[in-house]
Amino acid sequence: MAMLAELTHRCPLACPYCSNPVDLERKERELTTVQWKDIFTQAADMGVLHVHFSGGEPASRRDLEEMVEHACKAGLYTNLITSGIGLTRHRLKTLDQCGLDHIQLSLQGVDEQMADHIGGYKGGFVRKMQVAEWIAEIGFPLTLNAVMHRKNFDHLEETIDIAIKTGARRLEVATVQFHGWATKNRAALMPTRKQAKQARLTVNAARERLQGVLVIDYVPADHHSDYPKPCMGGWASTGINIAPDGSVLPCHAAQTIKGLTFEKATERALKDIWYQSAAFNAFRGFEWMQEPCRSCDLKTKDFGGCRCQAMAIAGDAAATDPVCIKSPLHETLVRQAEADATGEAEIEYRVMSV
Ligand code: SF4
Ligand code: FES
Numbered sequence: 001m002a003m004l005a006e007l008t009h010r011c012p013l014a015c016p017y018c019s020n021p022v023d024l025e026r027k028e029r030e031l032t033t034v035q036w037k038d039i040f041t042q043a044a045d046m047g048v049l050h051v052h053f054s055g056g057e058p059a060s061r062r063d064l065e066e067m068v069e070h071a072c073k074a075g076l077y078t079n080l081i082t083s084g085i086g087l088t089r090h091r092l093k094t095l096d097q098c099g100l101d102h103i104q105l106s107l108q109g110v111d112e113q114m115a116d117h118i119g120g121y122k123g124g125f126v127r128k129m130q131v132a133e134w135i136a137e138i139g140f141p142l143t144l145n146a147v148m149h150r151k152n153f154d155h156l157e158e159t160i161d162i163a164i165k166t167g168a169r170r171l172e173v174a175t176v177q178f179h180g181w182a183t184k185n186r187a188a189l190m191p192t193r194k195q196a197k198q199a200r201l202t203v204n205a206a207r208e209r210l211q212g213v214l215v216i217d218y219v220p221a222d223h224h225s226d227y228p229k230p231c232m233g234g235w236a237s238t239g240i241n242i243a244p245d246g247s248v249l250p251c252h253a254a255q256t257i258k259g260l261t262f263e264k265a266t267e268r269a270l271k272d273i274w275y276q277s278a279a280f281n282a283f284r285g286f287e288w289m290q291e292p293c294r295s296c297d298l299k300t301k302d303f304g305g306c307r308c309q310a311m312a313i314a315g316d317a318a319a320t321d322p323v324c325i326k327s328p329l330h331e332t333l334v335r336q337a338e339a340d341a342t343g344e345a346e347i348e349y350r351v352m353s354v
Pocket of ligand 1: 227228292293294296297298299300302303304305320321324325326327
């Protein structure tokens with residue numbers, strides 16, 4: 001269905017919840033324009049429908065427009081996932097002419113003070129609101145992406161108001177997922193149980209109130225849930241990620257799973273990696289599952305949860321996601337989440353090591 005193309009790890013912002021790996025790829029290791037174009041051609045040929053241009057900040061690549069144009073011509077639906085920083089009115093107009101179909105703009109907070117603090121970038125909020133105006137003027141369909149955590153969850157209503165004000169058709173309310181840089185910031189960002197509960201009520205009420213105006217996608221706080229999310233819709237089933245160096249992954253955190261080898265799109269055909277590689281086949285179907293997942297009726301709905309979360313917490317990627325109430329580690333996870341949610345930790349910004 002979809003390819004997430006992480007064009008670069010470079011980004012002017014430094015959000016502490018970033019799902020990029022802690023070891024960020026440097027510019028010198030990024031794929032070239034020609035290599036990316038070849039990947040988009042291969043993706044379209046094997047039936048991929050959407051490509052999401054992501055990062056880091058994809059606008060940090062000066063060849064973004066050229067890649068968008070190529071992907072559009074190959075027949076892919078193109079979506080730009082951006083902080084807005086690095087986009088000018090002129091660049092947006094060019095992207096429109098190149099055929100860009102849709103934009104997702106991130107929102108770090110509901111005002112200048114909060115947004116610039118969370119994003120670690122002074123002036124980011126004002127700039128982003130300006131970019132949102134240009135997006136509306138050109139007429140791109142817009143989704144706002146709001147990653148929610150303990151420091152901004154109490155402002156969910158205002159977040160919804162901003163989505164309406166900017167003319168977004170869709171708002172993604174995504175509770176922080178603890179992968180990559182976010183794992184360093186668990187104690188600073190873990191929402192409280194009360195916030196998680198209130199968020200669901202607020203989202204449900206807003207969905208009712210805003211029917212026909214705004215669609216709200218909601219990724220709940222799974223550390224405060226009894227059952228896990230069907231991460232990636234099941235391992236290597238509908239999505240494929242390409243890291244800036246060309247590594248082909250079933251999800252953004254897959255490289256944290258020890259024992260799996262991920263091949264590069266520059267060294268093997270994408271189709272072969274998707275269908276034949278050991279890493280992509282590792283958790284397809286149900287044979288790999290252990291108890292309690294193996295004999296559980298819900299396995300066809302949640303696929304045992306998230307493999308990367310199982311790896312991080314249980315130390316075994318084939319274990320039941322500890323978010324599940326049936327996991328022997330569920331109680332430990334809940335206790336840790338409660339402890340993190342009451343902590344006073346400072347945020348650690350995402351930075352590229354020197
Ligand atoms: Fe899902 Fe496994 Fe829990 Fe069943 S036991 S609900 S399949 S995670
Ligand atoms: Fe990798 Fe969930 S993030 S399977």
